Amino acid sequence: MPLTSNPRPKDWASFAPFAPFQGESPRIRKVQAHDADDHARNLTAWEQRYDQVTRGPFHGTLTELRMxxxxxxxxxxxxxxxxxxxxxxxxxxxxxPGGANTAGERSGMNARINGRLGDADTIMVRPGNREFELLTPADYAIYGIVIKRDSLLVTASQLGCRIDWAQLERAEVLHVAESARLACQQTLARLILQGRADSEGQPVASVACAEQAVMLAVLSMLDASEVDSAVSNSFMRRQRIVARARDYVLGHRDQLVTVPELCERLHVSRRTLQYCFEDVLAISPIQYLRLIRLNGARRELRERCSDARTVRDIAADWGFWHFSQFSSDYRKLFGQSPSESLRQRMH
Incomplete structure (x- = not known):
């Protein structure tokens, strides 16, 4: 079902921009990180936690503009x-999605939002103050836009867009016209990526024009969008099973939780548990159990470990009783040893 019902054709070019921003001009902000959780904290005013999934050293870059x-x-x-x-x-x-990866090419894999797989013709959407889960592939680039609800509503009204706000708040995946998606990507690229080598800390010349361009790009996509609302009851049940499994593992982090134990606690068969994790997170339950504990141990080594606590103490806290295996798995996933992570925190 389309999000908009238009009483008249819209003249995008004649749309009056917002009043000029009063105060200091917003500036382009660029940051890098070599840890997934550090990278998550770099995005202003979001509540986030990242767990690394694939093996190797992590590198994240963020170019941000607040208006x-x-x-x-x-x-x-x-x-x-x-x-x-x-x-x-x-x-x-x-x-x-669809920004260039480090090779200058579009990523060949797509992200999942709350377990739902997007594709080349979709964008993702979620309202504020409501937690959601993303699973993004390696070497992945994404443009993000967060717009104040009232501003989007006012602009849509000025342009004659009748957006079903209740439907938009429930949506996760939107099918959009390719031309509108490409135009939005180009708008964002011009705004925050052109001249990025020498624009660090530089003020944006016209905030009113920048906001107008982004708002028009977003509403152009919404104007020709359709909500992908085909979520079956079986898929929602699989989402709930995965969420319950995560809560149980984190609630028993000092124990070596096994797949049979999870099956017993969640009252599902091993095959059902396997299907749930593959469908929602695209990984097996065994992989997930290992990843969530390794990421938890790394987080504690880097952030909350007191000087009196050793790497072995932290490993035991997360159910790793075979220290050599823990060290080997840790190095394979993060590209460094647990002791190296601890030294980084101490320095």
Whole structure:
């Protein structure tokens, strides 16, 4: 079902821009990180936690621009990452995949939002103050747009767009016209990526024009969009099983939780558990159990470990009783030893 019903054709070019921003001009902000959780904290005003999924050293880059009515950014992550995200209240987030990867090519894999797989013809959307989960592949780039709800509503009204706001708040994946998606990508690229080698800290010349361009690009996509609402009851049940499994593992982090134990606790067969994880997270339960504990151990080594606690103490806290195996698995996933992570924190 389309999101908009238009009483008259829209004249996008004649749309009056917002009043000029009063105060200091917003500036382009660029940051890099070599840890997934550090990277998650770099995005302003979001509540996030990232778990690294694929093996190797992590490198993340973020180019961000904040304006009075919106936040625009370009994010690149070198490894596959499971992201738990929550946008600031009274806003909408739009995720537009398809930015160039490090080879200058479009990523061949797509992200999942709450377990739902997007494709080349879709964008992602979630309202503010509502947690959602992303699973992004390795070498992945995405444009993000967060717009204040009231600003989007006012602009849509000025343009004659009748958006079903209740439907938009429930949506996760939107099918959009290719021309509108490409135009949005080009708008964002011009705004935050052109001249990025020498634009660090430079003010944006015209905030009003920048906000107008982004708002028009987003509404152009919404104007020709269709909500992908085909979520079966069986898929929602699989989502709930995966969420319950995660809660159980984190609630018993000092124990070596096994797949048979999870099956018993969740009252499902091993085959059902396997299907649930493959469908929602595209990994097996065994992989997930190992990844969530390794990422938890790394987080504690880097952030909350007191000087009196050793690497072995932290490993035991996360159910790793065979220290040599823990060290080997840790190095394979993160590209460094647990002791190297601890030294980074101490310095």
């Amino acid at each position: 009075p009515a919106m936040q625009v950014f370009m994010e690149h992550t070198s490894q596959a990452v499971r992201q738990s995200c929550c946008v600031w209240p009274d806003a909408f987030w739009f995720g537009v």
